[in-house]
Amino acid sequence: MIKVTGYAAKHSFSRLKKYEFEREDAKAHEVEIEVLYCGVCHSDIHQVKNEWHNTVYPCVPGHEIVGRVTKVGPAVRKHAVGDLVGVGCMIDSCGQCEACASGDQNYCMAPNSWLATYNGPMQPKSKVGENIYGRDNTFGGYSNMLVVKEDFVLKIPAQLKPEVAAPILCAGVTTYSPLKHWGVKAGDKVGIIGMGGLGHMAAKIAKAMGAEVTMFTRTREKIEEANKLGFDAVIEDDKQALKDLEASFDFMLSTVPEKHDINNYVQLLKRNAALVLVGALEPMAPVDNMQVAFKRRTVAGSLIGNLAETQEVLDFCAEHNIGPEIEIIRMQDINDAYNKVEKGDVRFRYVIDMASLKEEMGE
Amino acid sequence: MIKVTGYAAKHSFSRLKKYEFEREDAKAHEVEIEVLYCGVCHSDIHQVKNEWHNTVYPCVPGHEIVGRVTKVGPAVRKHAVGDLVGVGCMIDSCGQCEACASGDQNYCMAPNSWLATYNGPMQPKSKVGENIYGRDNTFGGYSNMLVVKEDFVLKIPAQLKPEVAAPILCAGVTTYSPLKHWGVKAGDKVGIIGMGGLGHMAAKIAKAMGAEVTMFTRTREKIEEANKLGFDAVIEDDKQALKDLEASFDFMLSTVPEKHDINNYVQLLKRNAALVLVGALEPMAPVDNMQVAFKRRTVAGSLIGNLAETQEVLDFCAEHNIGPEIEIIRMQDINDAYNKVEKGDVRFRYVIDMASLKEEMGE
Numbered sequence: 001m002i003k004v005t006g007y008a009a010k011h012s013f014s015r016l017k018k019y020e021f022e023r024e025d026a027k028a029h030e031v032e033i034e035v036l037y038c039g040v041c042h043s044d045i046h047q048v049k050n051e052w053h054n055t056v057y058p059c060v061p062g063h064e065i066v067g068r069v070t071k072v073g074p075a076v077r078k079h080a081v082g083d084l085v086g087v088g089c090m091i092d093s094c095g096q097c098e099a100c101a102s103g104d105q106n107y108c109m110a111p112n113s114w115l116a117t118y119n120g121p122m123q124p125k126s127k128v129g130e131n132i133y134g135r136d137n138t139f140g141g142y143s144n145m146l147v148v149k150e151d152f153v154l155k156i157p158a159q160l161k162p163e164v165a166a167p168i169l170c171a172g173v174t175t176y177s178p179l180k181h182w183g184v185k186a187g188d189k190v191g192i193i194g195m196g197g198l199g200h201m202a203a204k205i206a207k208a209m210g211a212e213v214t215m216f217t218r219t220r221e222k223i224e225e226a227n228k229l230g231f232d233a234v235i236e237d238d239k240q241a242l243k244d245l246e247a248s249f250d251f252m253l254s255t256v257p258e259k260h261d262i263n264n265y266v267q268l269l270k271r272n273a274a275l276v277l278v279g280a281l282e283p284m285a286p287v288d289n290m291q292v293a294f295k296r297r298t299v300a301g302s303l304i305g306n307l308a309e310t311q312e313v314l315d316f317c318a319e320h321n322i323g324p325e326i327e328i329i330r331m332q333d334i335n336d337a338y339n340k341v342e343k344g345d346v347r348f349r350y351v352i353d354m355a356s357l358k359e360e361m362g363e
Numbered sequence: 364m365i366k367v368t369g370y371a372a373k374h375s376f377s378r379l380k381k382y383e384f385e386r387e388d389a390k391a392h393e394v395e396i397e398v399l400y401c402g403v404c405h406s407d408i409h410q411v412k413n414e415w416h417n418t419v420y421p422c423v424p425g426h427e428i429v430g431r432v433t434k435v436g437p438a439v440r441k442h443a444v445g446d447l448v449g450v451g452c453m454i455d456s457c458g459q460c461e462a463c464a465s466g467d468q469n470y471c472m473a474p475n476s477w478l479a480t481y482n483g484p485m486q487p488k489s490k491v492g493e494n495i496y497g498r499d500n501t502f503g504g505y506s507n508m509l510v511v512k513e514d515f516v517l518k519i520p521a522q523l524k525p526e527v528a529a530p531i532l533c534a535g536v537t538t539y540s541p542l543k544h545w546g547v548k549a550g551d552k553v554g555i556i557g558m559g560g561l562g563h564m565a566a567k568i569a570k571a572m573g574a575e576v577t578m579f580t581r582t583r584e585k586i587e588e589a590n591k592l593g594f595d596a597v598i599e600d601d602k603q604a605l606k607d608l609e610a611s612f613d614f615m616l617s618t619v620p621e622k623h624d625i626n627n628y629v630q631l632l633k634r635n636a637a638l639v640l641v642g643a644l645e646p647m648a649p650v651d652n653m654q655v656a657f658k659r660r661t662v663a664g665s666l667i668g669n670l671a672e673t674q675e676v677l678d679f680c681a682e683h684n685i686g687p688e689i690e691i692i693r694m695q696d697i698n699d700a701y702n703k704v705e706k707g708d709v710r711f712r713y714v715i716d717m718a719s720l721k722e723e724m725g726e
């Protein structure tokens with residue numbers, strides 16, 4: 001067993017604090033990783049606060065993890081000690097179902113679906129009455145060490161700084177996957193709704209794909225920031241701007257992490273175009289099917305991305321020299337960081353420097 | 364001018380009754396048609412009652428029209444006197460926009476969009492400030508004569524009875540178009556929600572395409588009727604049946620003509636599969652994006668079909684020897700028929716025999 005130090009929430013109403021636990025040693029196909037950086041995702045907050053009504057406590061969040069391989073199991077072929085690697089939202093899937101067979105582990109159809117990097121299987125034993133992974137909880141990247149199956153460990157390209165690479169493992173692939181799946185291409189007009197961690201990554205990726213990008217935000221101060229990053233930007237309640245943009249977008253992506261009204265955005269889609277929601281995993285405001293049907297529009301959802309897409313987006317960001325705008329924080333600042341994320345005060349992704357944990361470990 | 368007798372509503376709260384009006388004589392590219400049969404569509408009732416808040420009165424409904432050509436303009440090439448022909452929901456479109464250029468007149472992007480067979484342009488002058496068609500109202504097939512541009516007149520195949528062909532012009536194409544657009548093919552499992560005029564046609568067409576069809580209805584008595592027609596059928600609130608069907612459908616089509624909760628049906632879709640709404644043109648109940656995103660599902664809308672698809676579905680029904688289940692009524696019975704449609708008492712489509720109008724014309 002490996003002694004591990006992390007930060008955990010004990011209840012939905014408690015602040016995160018130091019938590020010591022053990023991880024099993026790396027098995028034949030597993031890799032032991034020293035965590036260097038871990039991004040702070042809005043879903044960490046949803047999960048800690050039990051806003052999806054499925055949190056298992058203690059909860060050690062973190063699924064935007066970059067670290068260095070410190071040990072490998074005897075059967076590991078893909079990674080070596082010293083490699084800079086990443087771990088995203090998943091650490092296992094059934095490997096047998098039609099989704100896994102076609103490479104879409106993120107849509108694993110096994111009773112428990114995939115095994116999340118933290119909080120255990122996506123469908124817990126309490127809901128589906130079995131647990132193919134034998135673990136009801138898993139502990140994520142807000143910790144100094146991680147042990148993960150080699151297939152679920154990604155390679156961090158040398159051109160990417162490790163702290164910049166971290167958010168690509170969730171915010172990056174969650175937006176890259178639908179942009180790719182719905183065929184966004186050079187010359188397309190793409191709208192990105194919400195300008196947080198996911199939204200600003202989506203915009204950078206879409207632009208690198210050759211699309212013309214417009215961001216929609218509720219925060220007036222972000223207009224200038226969007227322009228600085230090279231994007232058009234519109235305030236969500238600017239009625240004239242919305243009218244001028246009617247039926248003009250080839251694709252739109254909503255990254256807003258909570259229930260919101262998408263009707264204004266549906267009207268901005270061209271005929272046959274899609275609006276895909278990746279932020280809000282909950283009941284949405286009612287959608288007017290008059291607007292949807294009259295241009296054969298589509299409203300869809302998408303969930304992170306598969307392993308191949310995760311490696312692709314890391315390589316894509318390296319190749320196009322793009323990455324998230326980040327602010328490094330210490331592990332001890334996490335509760336304050338959560339408050340700022342909820343207020344929309346972050347520009348644009350907090351990344352925890354795990355070296356800060358060492359002082360609490362007596363090193 | 365041609366003297367025409369029809370049935371009209373004068374207000375949103377009035378019953379339909381005899382109404383005499385004039386139509387202009389057929390111009391160079393127009394065809395004059397003696398109406399033989401006209402189907403009764405649920406949207407006739409929505410329109411008569413001003414439930415879409417855009418009805419122009421007097422309102423002469425009817426857009427499932429079969430008749431015989433009685434006169435042709437000098438430039439008409441496609442039709443001849445004596446031909447059995449059909450007219451559906453549209454009688455004109457701009458012909459210039461990208462949608463029209465690609466053959467999708469039903470998504471015409473001109474300011475007024477397409478010209479509806481009754482009630483005038485889809486976007487009235489009062490809304491968009493111009494009217495390319497020069498007509499603020501049009502009178503539909505609840506009348507003895509019609510004059511229509513030849514391009515918007517379809518050919519009724521000889522194998523189809525005229526009264527059976529009539530509902531194919533709206534109920535048929537409205538369901539055929541999305542089944543075709545979303546690529547339904549032999550072996551697919553298709554769910555049809557609602558078992559009225561549209562729903563039962565959708566089921567017949569999907570089955571003729573080689574799909575395995577399950578109908579969902581709120582009316583217990585329709586289960587047996589669905590089975591008789593060769594379809595599986597499930598009551599909408601049969602929780603066990605819905606659970607057993609989870610994630611099993613390649614495609615679903617909702618034909619329910621009013622706001623309804625589709626969350627139970629979204630859960631029945633396979634990964635990457637679509638639920639398309641063609642019945643309800645209004646704000647829907649909230650959809651849980653958790654269910655949508657977790658299998659990258661799609662919710663979309665579709666509006667009737669284009670001219671080519673309308674001819675295709677007529678030919679397809681003739682070839683596969685299918686058609687709607689109809690009940691012939693007299694024009695004078697229309698108000699009673701509306702009541703029955705609203706109660707779901709019709710099995711499955713009323714078709715008006717226009718010969719019944721003659722007695723009111725003193726013939």
